[in-house]
Amino acid sequence: xxxxxxxxxxxxxxxxxxxxxxxxxxxxxxxxxxxxxxxxxxxxxxxxxxxxxxxxxxxxxxxxxxxxxxxxxxxxxxxxxxxxxxxxxxxxxxxxxxxxxxxxxxxxxxxxxxxxxxxxxxxxxxxxxxxxxxxxxxxxxxxxxxxxxxxxxxxxxxxxxxxxxxxxxxxxxxxxxxxxxxxxxxxxxxxxxxxxxxxxxxxxxxxxxxxxxxxxxxxxxxxxxxxxxxxxxxxxxxxxxxxxxxxxxxxxxxxxxxxxxxxxxxxxxxxxxxxxxxxxxxxxxxxxxxxxxxxxxxxxxxxxxxxxxxxxxxxxxxxxxxxxxxxxxxxxxx
Amino acid sequence: xxxxxxxxxxxxxxxxxxxxxxxxxxxxxxxxxxxxxxxxxxxxxxxxxxxxxxxxxxxxxxxxxxxxxxxxxxxxxxxxxxxxxxxxxxxxxxxxxxxxxxxxxxxxxxxxxxxxxxxxxxxxxxxxxxxxxxxxxxxxxxxxxxxxxxxxxxxxxxxxxxxxxxxxxxxxxxxxxxxxxxxxxxxxxxxxxxxxxxxxxxxxxxxxxxxxxxxxxxxxxxxxxxxxxxxxxxxxxxxxxxxxxxxxxxxxxxxxxxxxxxxxxxxxxxxxxxxxxxxxxxxxxxxxxxxxxxxxxxxxxxxxxxxxxxxxxxxxxxxxxxxxxxxxxxxxxxxxxxx
Numbered sequence: 001x002x003x004x005x006x007x008x009x010x011x012x013x014x015x016x017x018x019x020x021x022x023x024x025x026x027x028x029x030x031x032x033x034x035x036x037x038x039x040x041x042x043x044x045x046x047x048x049x050x051x052x053x054x055x056x057x058x059x060x061x062x063x064x065x066x067x068x069x070x071x072x073x074x075x076x077x078x079x080x081x082x083x084x085x086x087x088x089x090x091x092x093x094x095x096x097x098x099x100x101x102x103x104x105x106x107x108x109x110x111x112x113x114x115x116x117x118x119x120x121x122x123x124x125x126x127x128x129x130x131x132x133x134x135x136x137x138x139x140x141x142x143x144x145x146x147x148x149x150x151x152x153x154x155x156x157x158x159x160x161x162x163x164x165x166x167x168x169x170x171x172x173x174x175x176x177x178x179x180x181x182x183x184x185x186x187x188x189x190x191x192x193x194x195x196x197x198x199x200x201x202x203x204x205x206x207x208x209x210x211x212x213x214x215x216x217x218x219x220x221x222x223x224x225x226x227x228x229x230x231x232x233x234x235x236x237x238x239x240x241x242x243x244x245x246x247x248x249x250x251x252x253x254x255x256x257x258x259x260x261x262x263x264x265x266x267x268x269x270x271x272x273x274x275x276x277x278x279x280x281x282x283x284x285x286x287x288x289x290x291x292x293x294x295x296x297x298x299x300x301x302x303x304x305x306x307x308x309x310x311x312x313x314x315x316x317x318x319x320x321x322x323x324x325x326x327x328x329x330x331x332x333x334x
Numbered sequence: 335x336x337x338x339x340x341x342x343x344x345x346x347x348x349x350x351x352x353x354x355x356x357x358x359x360x361x362x363x364x365x366x367x368x369x370x371x372x373x374x375x376x377x378x379x380x381x382x383x384x385x386x387x388x389x390x391x392x393x394x395x396x397x398x399x400x401x402x403x404x405x406x407x408x409x410x411x412x413x414x415x416x417x418x419x420x421x422x423x424x425x426x427x428x429x430x431x432x433x434x435x436x437x438x439x440x441x442x443x444x445x446x447x448x449x450x451x452x453x454x455x456x457x458x459x460x461x462x463x464x465x466x467x468x469x470x471x472x473x474x475x476x477x478x479x480x481x482x483x484x485x486x487x488x489x490x491x492x493x494x495x496x497x498x499x500x501x502x503x504x505x506x507x508x509x510x511x512x513x514x515x516x517x518x519x520x521x522x523x524x525x526x527x528x529x530x531x532x533x534x535x536x537x538x539x540x541x542x543x544x545x546x547x548x549x550x551x552x553x554x555x556x557x558x559x560x561x562x563x564x565x566x567x568x569x570x571x572x573x574x575x576x577x578x579x580x581x582x583x584x585x586x587x588x589x590x591x592x593x594x595x596x597x598x599x600x601x602x603x604x605x606x607x608x609x610x611x612x613x614x615x616x617x618x619x620x621x622x623x624x625x626x627x628x629x630x631x632x633x634x635x636x637x638x639x640x641x642x643x644x645x646x647x648x649x650x651x652x653x654x655x656x657x658x659x660x661x662x663x664x665x666x667x668x669x670x671x672x673x
Contacts, residue, residue: 125356231438234398235502240425240455250440329486330441 096179117220379557
């Protein structure tokens, strides 16, 4: 298993190398180059030359690339054009919110999706099956911002059970250590702060969970149906196992392979795609910041974001690969 | 007294149609009124072509399918009446060896886990040491090396995998083993090894076998009594030597005539009966004798409207049961010239 993980880590090197080249080239082929993006349209030729020198753009490409890699190695992602603050600081302020939201959404999606998909498969054709498949289809069809508004209208405005916006009630004087508000409350033992943050996560979490939930229900259902039809489940039944053991040991674990892939891919998508949900619930995550960066072509922020997302995908895929090996010994050997 | 007694067993699968509400529009009569018995330490072979219901019959005996009607009596207990805990308890005594040793073993479990699972389930052996001894014992019995324990099914060859499948069945010390096509997924040279292993195990452990196969040679090698199935029913049953020497049912005669003889002179001269057409649908079986649509000896009377029952015909030594109205006449007649 250790060798398997080591080999997978080695395979990351070419991936990251390719990514670094793409990131290096991208701002340099923008119309007018990065200097225009920085100065806008009104820069004089003298200013352009100056800024080219200060950015090192007059040096040979290979030298520029070397310096670029060096900065990456120091986690220096540059300074945001619009806020004039280091990109890394901007991310550190906002990323925990998005991660918190994504984790909540994935917990909801996995916690509901796998049991629902399993039950639908066990009772194929039943009302439960038809409802869960129909519902998951609806989850994919309804645009996420619309679902967000509906949940907000019902859960926050009509029923008044949940807060409609934000991450935490501003009247709670919470200490923030890590930026993960739920975790902060636990660390500082400010239980009310933790609970309030959790409460704020319910509606946006449900909204963001809709698509992964639908995907997980469907994949689990299909996968469980497939495993239920295999011979080794019949063997297990002939052994005289109880239903519970049969289900857990032979059906679910064998059915988890495609489900874990979906979970991995979905987690990556959510981290980069929580923009709409964050906007609807005025949730101060990376989403709104990113939307602004795109409209202003704030390329250091965008580069940092691309790098972040790529790293997340790469890591998530590594986790998925390793979990494959745990789930299915046939993959581990290769 | 017989260890396993199957009485008038039927397994019908409903055919359902409809977009919203499922309604049953018919039944596939996979197994349709089969009766036979196996004495303790006996070996019963069940042959028939694909789709004749022999596997369904095996699974119904194991209660992996639910029988529609009829009884399966094992050692005085009606298995069709068992549920839940008592059914699971019965599985210690009746085990199954499956056709494809690759797909019938959980790819996620190594050999040790596969074998221990049976012991844990039925609470056999007290303590880890005793269980390890049982596992080692069964590995020796099926001829697998001791170092197989930490390996997974995909790391073995086909023949070895089937040995794992047999070890898995043996470990709970059953009395009856239902082997559904135990060698048909294996190479011919490996088939012989596995069949010999099955024969040895029967002798050393006093097992009772129900061997299901489509290959007459396989069944002949390991069974004392052979039953021939066609479209869900038994058409003939006899002592294995007797059956191959004097097949009475037209279908059996056709099957036996299809086995090649390793002597070119005999091979050129011997009788060959070629059946035309396909196996009829088990959802709409032919009236009267199920075989009349393909029988070379079909007669105008009785065959098409009266279903023949298994009846005993004396051919000398033992019980020879056949379901054909004209068995005696056909046995005496040569094969029809043009079929």
